[in-house]
Amino acid sequence: xxxxxxxxxxxxxxxxxxxxxxxxxxxxSEQDLDAWxxxxxxxxxxxxxxxxxxxxxDALREAEDEATPRPSRRAWLTGGGAALAAGLAGAAxxxxxxxxxxxxxxxxxxxxxLALPDGSSVELNTDTEVFWRFDRKRRRLxxxxxxxxxxxxxxxxxxxxxxxSQGLARLAAGQFNARLRPAxxxxxVLAGQAAVETASGAARAxxxxxxDARQALEVTPHGVAVxxxxxxxxxxxxxxxxxxxxxxxxxxxxxVEEYNRYLTRKLVIADDKAGSLRLGGRFLTGDPDSFLxxxxxxxxxxxxxxxxxxxxLKSR
Amino acid sequence: xxxxxxxxxxxxxSVLPYAANYRAYARKLVGDEGDAEDLVQEAYAKVLxxxxxxxxxxxxxxxxxxxxxxxxxxFRRAKVVGIxxxxxxEMDALPDPAPDAYAxxxxxxxxxxxxxxxxxxxxxxRKVLTLRxxxxxxxxxxxxxxxxxxxxxxKHLAKGLKLLTKALATxxxxxxxxxxxxxxxxxxxxxxx
Numbered sequence: 001x002x003x004x005x006x007x008x009x010x011x012x013x014x015x016x017x018x019x020x021x022x023x024x025x026x027x028x029s030e031q032d033l034d035a036w037x038x039x040x041x042x043x044x045x046x047x048x049x050x051x052x053x054x055x056x057x058d059a060l061r062e063a064e065d066e067a068t069p070r071p072s073r074r075a076w077l078t079g080g081g082a083a084l085a086a087g088l089a090g091a092a093x094x095x096x097x098x099x100x101x102x103x104x105x106x107x108x109x110x111x112x113x114l115a116l117p118d119g120s121s122v123e124l125n126t127d128t129e130v131f132w133r134f135d136r137k138r139r140r141l142x143x144x145x146x147x148x149x150x151x152x153x154x155x156x157x158x159x160x161x162x163x164x165s166q167g168l169a170r171l172a173a174g175q176f177n178a179r180l181r182p183a184x185x186x187x188x189v190l191a192g193q194a195a196v197e198t199a200s201g202a203a204r205a206x207x208x209x210x211x212d213a214r215q216a217l218e219v220t221p222h223g224v225a226v227x228x229x230x231x232x233x234x235x236x237x238x239x240x241x242x243x244x245x246x247x248x249x250x251x252x253x254x255x256v257e258e259y260n261r262y263l264t265r266k267l268v269i270a271d272d273k274a275g276s277l278r279l280g281g282r283f284l285t286g287d288p289d290s291f292l293x294x295x296x297x298x299x300x301x302x303x304x305x306x307x308x309x310x311x312x313l314k315s316r
Numbered sequence: 317x318x319x320x321x322x323x324x325x326x327x328x329x330s331v332l333p334y335a336a337n338y339r340a341y342a343r344k345l346v347g348d349e350g351d352a353e354d355l356v357q358e359a360y361a362k363v364l365x366x367x368x369x370x371x372x373x374x375x376x377x378x379x380x381x382x383x384x385x386x387x388x389x390x391f392r393r394a395k396v397v398g399i400x401x402x403x404x405x406e407m408d409a410l411p412d413p414a415p416d417a418y419a420x421x422x423x424x425x426x427x428x429x430x431x432x433x434x435x436x437x438x439x440x441x442r443k444v445l446t447l448r449x450x451x452x453x454x455x456x457x458x459x460x461x462x463x464x465x466x467x468x469x470x471k472h473l474a475k476g477l478k479l480l481t482k483a484l485a486t487x488x489x490x491x492x493x494x495x496x497x498x499x500x501x502x503x504x505x506x507x508x509x
Binding site: 008009010012013014016017018020021022023024025026027030033040041042044045047048049050051052053054055056057058059060061100102103 | 456
């Protein structure tokens with residue numbers, strides 16, 4: 001690194017970037033730049049390259065001035081769902097702040113809690129992705145994949161909005177569980193109040209006292225239904241937050257589908273007879289072996305190792 | 317941009333758009349990615365030192381020629397030269413840089429490319445660059461908005477810009493491989509292979 005010509009490209013680009021940022025902030029003068037640049041033509045080349053990248057960012061500004069919606073950008077952003085949300089929420093979905101959102105994800109089998117600055121918290125279940133952004137007017141959260149438990153804090157001035165591919169939900173202070181399914185969105189109101197708007201309808205649900213039945217808003221492309229949530233479903237919604245999974249007489253095919261959400265090595269039911277077994281019990285999502293043991297011992301299912309990506313379940 | 321001299325603007329408009337061609341050609345000559353990168357940087361430095369740059373009719377071919385000459389000089393200095401490389405040099409013909417290296421990129425593709433590169437930046441870098449370039453806030457306004465000092469904003473801008481420059485240089489957003497072995501080592505390895 002003795003003579004200026006010895007610097008390698010990374011260092012040159014870094015230095016040129018710093019010059020541009022300083023000039024942009026008015027903290028360096030053009031004379032300073034010239035003195036630095038003229039000492040080595042490599043610097044001039046690096047600076048020109050950095051300045052070109054800087055100019056290419058102007059494309060963002062121009063794009064932003066166009067009114068035309070750009071579905072693929074939205075798809076990139078929230079996994080395809082935002083286009084619908086954009087149509088519904090109109091101006092609420094502003095492209096310009098797309099890049100200002102924070103993003104939190106979990107991998108398969110992971111759980112994670114996101115503490116939000118207003119005191120709300122969001123717990124992400126396995127294989128989940130959320131984006132969020134709060135400003136002076138609104139608190140917005142995008143669920144683009146998976147399942148999340150939401151504890152929404154009270155804020156009179158800023159409504160809380162949950163965006164999904166299936167529609168927009170406005171949430172008052174309370175506790176909710178939102179799960180995206182292939183067929184739609186299940187939003188369970190454990191406490192508080194929620195109103196859902198979609199392309200095909202709107203509905204609201206509220207749970208005031210602890211004695212009230214929990215409500216579920218079931219959102220599909222065909223409409224929104226409000227149903228009282230049976231206690232076992234409330235149990236299973238709360239179970240995942242403890243790392244548990246609860247079955248109450250579901251067919252093995254349904255149970256396996258649920259359990260597979262937590263597994264990278266998936267369980268596969270090999271025959272119909274095995275699939276129609278019904279099972280109940282409480283299992284740990286992080287301990288598939290104990291689940292398999294229970295299947296083998298209690299239900300007489302054969303467990304067949306079948307390569308690195310799957311395990312077969314067969315009836316005897 | 318006021319910070320660019322005429323020669324820089326010319327360089328950005330007529331030389332840089334063919335960067336992918338220069339790299340591919342340099343790689344073909346010297347094999348190693350880091351060495352190829354060195355050649356391209358050296359060629360850039362040389363072309364920016366040409367007093368008569370305005371009279372160059374095909375600057376991109378001029379750069380290719382410089383790259384070839386630089387490679388040849390290195391071969392001589394290294395003394396041991398891989399057979400494959402001699403072959404390339406003897407063929408001698410300069411490949412034609414694709415005339416439309418940049419032109420074929422539509423505005424839309426360009427936007428997607430820039431967005432994709434931006435999206436891969438660390439969160440703070442991405443926010444600061446977005447506020448600056450998309451929302452048009454000044455560094456001072458960004459500092460207030462994000463509750464940072466101006467010098468921190470400046471650092472995020474610089475870091476983001478550095479990463480972005482490198483991502484855009486490779487076209488598909490991949491970062492450039494670190495330079496590995498020195499030139500001489502590589503040539504010898506080639507010989508004894």
